Amino acid sequence: MKKYQLMAPGPTPVPSEVLLAMAQPMIHHRTPEYEALFTEVRAGLKTLFQTEQEVLPLACSGTGAMEAAVVNTLSTGDRVAVVRAGKFGERWIEICKAYGLDILELGAPFGETVPAARVADALRREPRLRAVLAQHSESSTGVLHDVRGYAAATRGTDAILIVDAVSSLGIADLPMDAWGVDVVVAGSQKGLMLPPGVGFCALGEKAWAQTKTSTLPKYYLNLTEEKRCVAKNEAHFTPAVSIIVGLRQVLRMLAREGVPNVFRRHDRLARATRAGVEALGLALFAKATPSPALTAVVAPAGVDSERIVAVYSEAHNITIAGGQGEMKGKIFRLGHMGYAAEFDVIVALAALEQVLADLGQPVDFGAGVRAAQKVFADRA
Amino acid sequence: MKKYQLMAPGPTPVPSEVLLAMAQPMIHHRTPEYEALFTEVRAGLKTLFQTEQEVLPLACSGTGAMEAAVVNTLSTGDRVAVVRAGKFGERWIEICKAYGLDILELGAPFGETVPAARVADALRREPRLRAVLAQHSESSTGVLHDVRGYAAATRGTDAILIVDAVSSLGIADLPMDAWGVDVVVAGSQKGLMLPPGVGFCALGEKAWAQTKTSTLPKYYLNLTEEKRCVAKNEAHFTPAVSIIVGLRQVLRMLAREGVPNVFRRHDRLARATRAGVEALGLALFAKATPSPALTAVVAPAGVDSERIVAVYSEAHNITIAGGQGEMKGKIFRLGHMGYAAEFDVIVALAALEQVLADLGQPVDFGAGVRAAQKVFADRA
Numbered sequence: 001m002k003k004y005q006l007m008a009p010g011p012t013p014v015p016s017e018v019l020l021a022m023a024q025p026m027i028h029h030r031t032p033e034y035e036a037l038f039t040e041v042r043a044g045l046k047t048l049f050q051t052e053q054e055v056l057p058l059a060c061s062g063t064g065a066m067e068a069a070v071v072n073t074l075s076t077g078d079r080v081a082v083v084r085a086g087k088f089g090e091r092w093i094e095i096c097k098a099y100g101l102d103i104l105e106l107g108a109p110f111g112e113t114v115p116a117a118r119v120a121d122a123l124r125r126e127p128r129l130r131a132v133l134a135q136h137s138e139s140s141t142g143v144l145h146d147v148r149g150y151a152a153a154t155r156g157t158d159a160i161l162i163v164d165a166v167s168s169l170g171i172a173d174l175p176m177d178a179w180g181v182d183v184v185v186a187g188s189q190k191g192l193m194l195p196p197g198v199g200f201c202a203l204g205e206k207a208w209a210q211t212k213t214s215t216l217p218k219y220y221l222n223l224t225e226e227k228r229c230v231a232k233n234e235a236h237f238t239p240a241v242s243i244i245v246g247l248r249q250v251l252r253m254l255a256r257e258g259v260p261n262v263f264r265r266h267d268r269l270a271r272a273t274r275a276g277v278e279a280l281g282l283a284l285f286a287k288a289t290p291s292p293a294l295t296a297v298v299a300p301a302g303v304d305s306e307r308i309v310a311v312y313s314e315a316h317n318i319t320i321a322g323g324q325g326e327m328k329g330k331i332f333r334l335g336h337m338g339y340a341a342e343f344d345v346i347v348a349l350a351a352l353e354q355v356l357a358d359l360g361q362p363v364d365f366g367a368g369v370r371a372a373q374k375v376f377a378d379r380a
Numbered sequence: 381m382k383k384y385q386l387m388a389p390g391p392t393p394v395p396s397e398v399l400l401a402m403a404q405p406m407i408h409h410r411t412p413e414y415e416a417l418f419t420e421v422r423a424g425l426k427t428l429f430q431t432e433q434e435v436l437p438l439a440c441s442g443t444g445a446m447e448a449a450v451v452n453t454l455s456t457g458d459r460v461a462v463v464r465a466g467k468f469g470e471r472w473i474e475i476c477k478a479y480g481l482d483i484l485e486l487g488a489p490f491g492e493t494v495p496a497a498r499v500a501d502a503l504r505r506e507p508r509l510r511a512v513l514a515q516h517s518e519s520s521t522g523v524l525h526d527v528r529g530y531a532a533a534t535r536g537t538d539a540i541l542i543v544d545a546v547s548s549l550g551i552a553d554l555p556m557d558a559w560g561v562d563v564v565v566a567g568s569q570k571g572l573m574l575p576p577g578v579g580f581c582a583l584g585e586k587a588w589a590q591t592k593t594s595t596l597p598k599y600y601l602n603l604t605e606e607k608r609c610v611a612k613n614e615a616h617f618t619p620a621v622s623i624i625v626g627l628r629q630v631l632r633m634l635a636r637e638g639v640p641n642v643f644r645r646h647d648r649l650a651r652a653t654r655a656g657v658e659a660l661g662l663a664l665f666a667k668a669t670p671s672p673a674l675t676a677v678v679a680p681a682g683v684d685s686e687r688i689v690a691v692y693s694e695a696h697n698i699t700i701a702g703g704q705g706e707m708k709g710k711i712f713r714l715g716h717m718g719y720a721a722e723f724d725v726i727v728a729l730a731a732l733e734q735v736l737a738d739l740g741q742p743v744d745f746g747a748g749v750r751a752a753q754k755v756f757a758d759r760a
Contacts, residue, residue: 006407011406011618028386059577064440197577220441237441240441
């Protein structure tokens with residue numbers, strides 16, 4: 001018996017109690033039962049997004065919600081700055097290109113970050129910028145970008161800050177209203193530990209104002225219409241009912257743990273993972289603040305990281321992820337987000353020790369686990 | 381005890397075996413396990429859509445798939461004809477308007493249809509038409525439009541036929557390739573008896589050719605990119621994994637029953653429902669070929685149809701649907717699609733007899749059920 005373990009940076013495991021909630025008989029979305037459920041979900045989402053604004057769930061993946069953020073707030077030819085330091089930064093660029101926006105690339109080598117000062121400088125030099133687009137956690141590199149700094153830089157300018165928090169919502173602290181983030185985008189399959197299929201957009205006042213002049217075409221992803229319906233406790237189009245049912249369960253679990261504790265848990269898991277990886281002599285890929293959602297690790301010299309992913313799967317029945325795009329073959333990524341706890345990290349590191357040995361690498365067995373244990377033992 | 385019964389025209393009940401398949405531990409979408417699943421799903425979808433073409437599943441509702449059909453095949457300013465004889469015909473118009481298309485409305489009063497001759501005539505008078513958009517089953521009125529006739533009318537013209545089969549796929553026969561339908565759009569929550577959250581697009585050669593010149597902006601719903609990925613047995617963006625897992629189960633169930641038998645079952649259920657309703661002295665709303673997916677019924681004089689829906693729910697724990705838009709208060713709709721069988725129709729009609737009596741209407745108890753039983757007893 002090799003128990004299956006999903007340790008990729010999303011989709012993440014779904015707790016059994018959530019799976020079973022979603023396995024209840026289908027209900028219709030225009031019934032008092034669904035309305036009661038949606039009322040609870042809306043309140044829970046506001047708490048989680050740390051906003052007074054309505055959070056809009058959409059039946060789409062995170063990328064659909066990213067597109068919704070763009071097409072609802074911007075107009076053809078608008079000048080926008082994109083923080084590009086990974087595959088998901090590139091996705092912002094692809095979306096903006098598809099809609100004819102005029103892009104200022106604020107690039108950094110993958111694994112690094114773009115300092116807030118560079119964003120502030122760009123906004124000073126180009127006052128006609130209408131938006132800054134960035135990731136919070138860049139899942140392809142394992143870096144956490146300085147969203148708080150970006151928000152401070154955009155405040156008082158004509159630009160809104162649009163943040164892809166797909167792999168940070170419910171993982172890393174992102175107080176939307178307090179920091180002044182104008183748009184937060186998220187997805188169901190990371191910190192929310194649900195199946196993929198629901199994306200979220202939350203817009204602040206400045207972003208809602210910008211929707212009024214936005215000329216980009218939209219219908220399915222029209223957030224103004226969605227907001228109008230959500231205010232009536234409905235969805236504009238048929239919602240992904242089963243995932244919303246699961247979401248209620250997840251929001252209850254997160255409320256029980258307490259959102260600040262959820263952030264602390266992820267921070268501990270990430271620190272323990274990094275300590276374990278480094279104790280095994282491997283290098284972290286992140287050259288900037290590492291993300292608490294996942295750890296990207298450089299494969300040992302002469303080892304194709306795809307082999308590491310394959311041995312994790314074939315020998316140990318554990319799914320992790322390799323590198324994407326230009327990082328393929330060079331890095332592997334361990335997820336520790338959502339339904340993830342201390343002993344999952346222990347398993348991931350114990351497996352890593354085995355995998356390295358299987359691949360003929362020198363391994364000090366137990367060293368990775370020991371380093372993680374020390375992090376967990378420190379209850380401060 | 382009042383057993384909950386979902387008898388709305390979508391979302392429809394999900395079979396327990398499908399619910400439990402979806403409640404299995406989450407798997408990652410880039411694993412051999414998912415690839416094997418997706419291979420089977422792709423083959424099953426081709427059978428169900430009756431096409432040699434690849435059927436593209438998208439993480440969105442049916443409306444998202446409708447939008448995908450438009451933005452991938454058309455260009456700004458294109459002239460298009462829309463068959464408008466219900467709320468979903470209006471949805472085509474709204475989508476086309478949002479993307480700046482030039483619309484020729486082929487309208488008919490709700491409950492009626494637009495004959496194929498009118499479509500053919502429009503195409504003769506306006507050879508620059510690039511598309512005809514229609515519903516197969518118009519869920520808001522319970523009418524089945526003459527898609528076969530529309531296909532014959534568009535064949536040999538420069539226009540493609542785009543059909544919303546959201547409430548007819550796996551319910552009414554729609555041989556895409558044989559009839560020459562250029563685009564078929566469907567959703568997960570009707571004939572496929574799954575939770576809402578996945579839409580489908582299948583395009584024929586003529587439609588794929590038109591995608592090459594399409595200038596409308598798209599990213600999340602880019603079908604050319606999706607096709608490229610599906611050909612590699614992948615999805616472009618994170619798929620709605622749990623629903624795709626359920627889809628495999630559903631496709632197996634439908635294959636076991638045999639797709640022609642599935643159509644025959646729906647036809648019987650619809651005929652029995654209509655016979656029962658008429659035996660109770662009520663009038664059908666459909667003045668044209670009725671849809672086998674649902675039956676729209678005119679409320680008795682002096683009775684608000686919303687009251688009928690409410691009593692079904694409050695007294696009998698059964699969800700049916702009322703009228704939408706201009707039909708609100710006037711009609712109610714009984715779904716008999718997807719996971720629906722003979723005794724579900726019996727229950728719906730027995731409940732209708734009770735509901736009418738509850739509302740002070742004269743009722744010949746058993747008359748509705750008897751009429752349905754006679755339809756079922758005829759095994760020809």
